[in-house]
Amino acid sequence: MTTTFQVIALSSLDPFADDRHDEPKLLYPDALKCAQELKAQGKAFRVFADGAATEEQRRAFLELGGVE
Template sequence: MPTTYQIVALSALDPEGTDTRDEPKLVFPDALKMAQGLKDQGKAFRVFADGEPSGDQLQALRDLGAVEVLPTI
């Protein structure tokens, strides 16, 4: 089963970016697009990974500005 990601923007309602309830689980290419969109909007975001992400995938998300990448809670 592939690793899935939830990209959570930090906001006034969720300043820690930890509420994953309404966030879709995305495969890497879609997660990367979502992260790029948030970066383009100047928004900070946190990433939750469910599975075993590769080092390259983690680095790509960090390069886009992920505050941190955590295992799914």
């Protein structure tokens, strides 16, 4: 099974990204691009993995400032 990711921008209305049922599930390259765009906009974000993310994938999101 392929691991999918949800990249959720944090907001004052949902600071913990609890409401993510309508958010798309992305493959790693698209999720990474989304995270890079949010970082460029100065937005905090959280990444959720559905499946087993590799250490390299986790590190890439953390280096961009993703909240665990």
